[in-house]
Amino acid sequence: MVSDFRKKKLLHVFNAFFDTNRSGSVDKSDFELSIKKIAELRGYKPGDEKYKQVEDILLQIWSGLQSRADADNDGEISQEEWITMWDNFAKNPSAAYNWQNLYCKFIFQLEDASNDGVIDENEFSSVYESFGLDKQESIEAFKKMAKGKATVSFEEFQELWKEYFLAEDQEAPGNFIFGCYICSLSKHSHSHSH
Template identity: 55%
Template sequence: MPISDFRKKKLLYVFNVFFDVNQSGTIEKKDFELAIEKICTLRGWTPNNPKYAETHETMIKIWDGLRQRADANKDGQVSVDEWCSMWDDYAQNPDRALEWQSRYMNFMFDLEDASNDGSIDVDEFTTVCSCYGLQATECKTAFNKMSKGKEVVSRDEFQELWKQFFSSEDASTPGNFIFGKTNF
C-alpha cells in the first residue's frame, strides 16, 4: 500500500527542512557537514570544543547509517523515494528502529535539551526549530500540542512522539508536532 498523502507530507517536510540542508533534492554527506556547522553555530561550539567533535562524530554516524539503509541504488545520495520507502518500513514496526534512527532521535532530544536537565521546554524547543526557518510562534504552538499543555517533555515521551510522527496517519496525534510545524 502506498504512503498516504498526509504521511508523505510529513516525511517530505523533515527531508527538505532538516536533512537536505543544501536544497539539492537529495540527502548526501555534504548536507550533514552543513548541518554540523549550523548546529554548532547555534550552540556556540567552536571546532576546538569537545561538543563540536561529539556532534560531528554523531552526525556522521547518522549519515553512514542512513546511507547504508536508504541509499538503495548506492549512488551516495538518498532520494525522496528512497527516504519515503525507508520510513514506510519503519512505520510497519516503529518499536524496531534502526540504530541510526534511534541515534538521530536521541541527538534531536539532546540538541533541544540545552539545559541538559533530561527534558525539553518550550524555549529550548523553539530555539532549535526556529533555526530551521520556522516562526517562533508556530514552534510554541507546536510544542503546546506536542506536550499536550505540559511544561516539559521527557526523553521517554519524546521517543513515543517520534514514533507517532513517523508512523501515524492521525493528523491530531501529538507526535506530528515534534519538528515544530503545526500543519501538513
C-alpha cells in the same frame, strides 16, 4: 503504500532537517552543513570536544542512513528512497535502525539546552528557528506536542517520535515533534492540493 498525510510529514523532516542545502536530495554535504549550524547555535568551535561529539554523531547518522536508504548507491538519498525507508520502519517500528534511534536521541539532546532531561517551549522553538522554521509556529507546535504541559521528557519524546512517523491521525500530538509540519509545507511545498 504511504498515505499523502504521512508523506507530507516525511518530506517535512527531509526538507527542513536533512536536505539542508536544498538540493532536492540528501548527501554527506547536508550533514556537514548541519554540523556547522548546530555548532553555531550552541557556540561550539571546531576543535572543541562538544563540536567533535556533534560531528561524530551526525556522521554516524549519515553513514547509517546511507547504508539503509541509498538503494541505488549513488551517494545521495532521494525523496523516494527516504519515503521507502520510513515506510519499512512503519511496518516494523520495534526493529528501528540504530541511526534512527541515534537521531531521536540526538534531537532530544540538542533541544535540551539546559541539560535537565526535559525540553521546554523555549528550547524547542530556538532549535527549529535555527533551522529556518518560524519561532511562533514552533511554540504552537510545542504546546500541541506537550499536550499542554510545560516540559516533555525523553520517554515521552520517544513515544511522540514514533507517532510522528506512524500516525495517520492528523490530531496526534507526535505530529508536531518537528515543529509545524503543515506550516512549513505551505512555504516549501510545490505540490498542489486536491
